[in-house]
Amino acid sequence: MELAAGGFSGEQFQEACAELQQPAVAGADWQLLVETSGISIYRLLDQKTGLYEYKVFGVLEDCSPTLLADVYMDLDYRKQWDQYVKELYEQECNGQTVVYWEVKYPFPMSNRDYVYLRQRRDLDVEGRKIHVVLAQSTSVPQLVERSGVTRVKQYKQSLAIESDGKKGSKVFMYYFDNPGGQIPSWLINWAAKNGVPNFLKDMARACQNYLKKT
Numbered sequence: 001m002e003l004a005a006g007g008f009s010g011e012q013f014q015e016a017c018a019e020l021q022q023p024a025v026a027g028a029d030w031q032l033l034v035e036t037s038g039i040s041i042y043r044l045l046d047q048k049t050g051l052y053e054y055k056v057f058g059v060l061e062d063c064s065p066t067l068l069a070d071v072y073m074d075l076d077y078r079k080q081w082d083q084y085v086k087e088l089y090e091q092e093c094n095g096q097t098v099v100y101w102e103v104k105y106p107f108p109m110s111n112r113d114y115v116y117l118r119q120r121r122d123l124d125v126e127g128r129k130i131h132v133v134l135a136q137s138t139s140v141p142q143l144v145e146r147s148g149v150t151r152v153k154q155y156k157q158s159l160a161i162e163s164d165g166k167k168g169s170k171v172f173m174y175y176f177d178n179p180g181g182q183i184p185s186w187l188i189n190w191a192a193k194n195g196v197p198n199f200l201k202d203m204a205r206a207c208q209n210y211l212k213k214t
Contacts, residue, residue, distance in 0.1 A: 007119045008134045016160040019172040053176040061168040063207040065161045069131035081206040093140040133159040154178035
């Protein structure tokens with residue numbers, strides 16, 4: 001689906017909301033990859049690229065939905081708690097706010113960088129308050145590719161958050177990127193099985209520290 005003028009379509013936000021209530025993994029070739037610490041990760045082979053799309057479902061306890069969404073959107077704060085961030089900032093380009101993000105990769109691989117649009121909406125769905133953040137790669141002439149860093153040109157992410165009915169958050173995340181280059185399959189599998197749960201745990205921990213700093 002193409003990006004609508006000025007952002008993402010309402011349908012894209014609704015699709016992310018729907019996954020919280022009824023995960024869309026049945027009837028397709030989605031495979032359960034791992035279940036750990038209350039987090040389930042599914043994957044689906046993308047026939048065009050030979051890579052996998054991922055869906056993540058879980059609960060982050062002791063982290064309210066609004067706080068979690070605020071922490072996720074705070075790029076300056078992410079540079080403090082996400083050890084894989086090399087560079088991360090927003091920039092106005094052609095009337096749109098884009099994000100530049102460089103990610104540290106282990107030696108001897110080149111770092112990856114991303115240029116993407118993102119948008120947050122706080123929705124009321126039949127009395128349920130749901131925070132949704134959408135992101136998708138884009139290209140702007142102001143942010144050219146850098147020597148020694150591989151540009152990720154296919155990147156898409158959705159995040160939907162609502163209350164778990166207690167003090168925590170019920171979370172859905174969709175994720176796909178094509179990192180380019182020759183990435184060993186063991187690293188891709190490790191990132192899916194360990195990187196995503198660890199990222200969510202780090203973000204939950206960052207929520208507690210965020211409360212202390214505000």
